[in-house]
Amino acid sequence: MKAIGIVxxxxxxxxxxxxxxxxxxGAEEAGYQTTKYHLNDMRYSGCQACNYCKSHENCRLDDDLSGLLSAISNADxxxxxxxxxxxxFTGQFRLMVDRMYSLIDEEFKSRLSPGKKAVIVTSQGxxxxxxxxxVPREFAKALSLLGFEVIDTIKMVSGIAPDDVKGRGDLLEKAREAGRSL
Ligand SMILES: Cc1cc2nc3c(=O)[nH]c(=O)nc-3n(C[C@H](O)[C@H](O)[C@H](O)COP(=O)(O)O)c2cc1C
Structure with missing residues (x-):
């Protein structure tokens, strides 16, 4: 079983x-192989509205997001x-979400195999x-259209410094537990 994380x-x-x-x-504890992707390290365009993906199985653009879209398709x-x-959500994230339009067909049905699970993680000041x-609620609607079951949403508040979460042992444990229950 494969789990991927997208930052x-x-x-x-x-x-x-x-x-x-x-x-x-947590997912590794449950037996998953995991890979993490940092969107900010990747170079990619937003959706060009060419609708190529409605007459073909994939997005016409060939950039750093192509591999991630395949990884989403292959992940459990x-x-x-x-x-x-x-x-x-950040611009980096929202460009990716637009490109996930290529994961639905011309009848707006998901191309993904059923049974995939998702966890949403957010942080705010x-x-x-x-x-x-x-924000996570509306994104969960897109995930639902794609056939994902959203099993949990992990939300960090008062996150100002990058390591503020280190003082939130309860939230880190909740996140690990979400991974274990995937
Ligand atoms: C450009 C920018 C816009 C932000 N806008 C908001 C906002 O609208 N509301 C909020 O609560 N925090 C906002 N923040 C704070 C971040 O959401 C917060 O620091 C978050 O914990 C950062 O997560 P990270 O440590 O994973 O980068 C903003 C930060 C930046 C840099």
């Missing part, structure tokens, strides 16, 4: 990266992680845990 924060070892890694650590579980930037509830 949409530019901060390596930041709050999202650490929490995504904690979910992957995916950990999607992004901080909140200006009330939304705001201490109010409900401040951006709509």
């Amino acid at each position: 949409g924060s530019p901060r390596r070892n930041g709050n999202v990266d650490t929490l995504v890694q904690a979910v992957l650590d 579980a995916v950990v999607f992680g992004s901080p909140i930037y200006f009330f939304q 705001d201490p109010d845990p409900d401040a951006y509830d709509n």
Whole structure:
């Protein structure tokens, strides 16, 4: 079984990266092989609305995201992680989500094999845990269209310094537990 983690924060070892890694650590305990992708290290374009993917099985663009889209197709579980930037997931993350349009066919049916599981990880500076509830909730709708079962959402609040999450043992354990239950 394969689980991949996707980090949409530019901060390596930041709050999202650490929490995504904690979910992957739990997944390894459950027997998964894991790989982590840092979107900020990859060079890719946004969707060009060419609709090639509606008459072919894949996105026409050939860039660093091509391999990640294949990795999503081949994974049994995916950990999607992004901080909140200006009330939304980061640009790096949102460009990837647009390109995931290629994973649905011309009838808006998922091309992915059924039974994939997902965990969503977010981090924000705001201490109010409900401040951006709509962001993971709306992303979960896209994942549901793709046939993913979202088993948990891990949300870090008051994440200002990159290592603030290290003082949140409860959240790190919740993340590991989400990974174990994949
Ligand atoms: C450009 C930018 C925009 C941000 N916008 C918000 C925001 O709208 N709301 C919020 O609560 N935090 C906001 N933040 C703070 C980050 O969400 C927060 O620091 C988060 O914990 C960063 O996660 P990371 O450590 O994984 O990079 C913003 C940070 C940056 C750099």
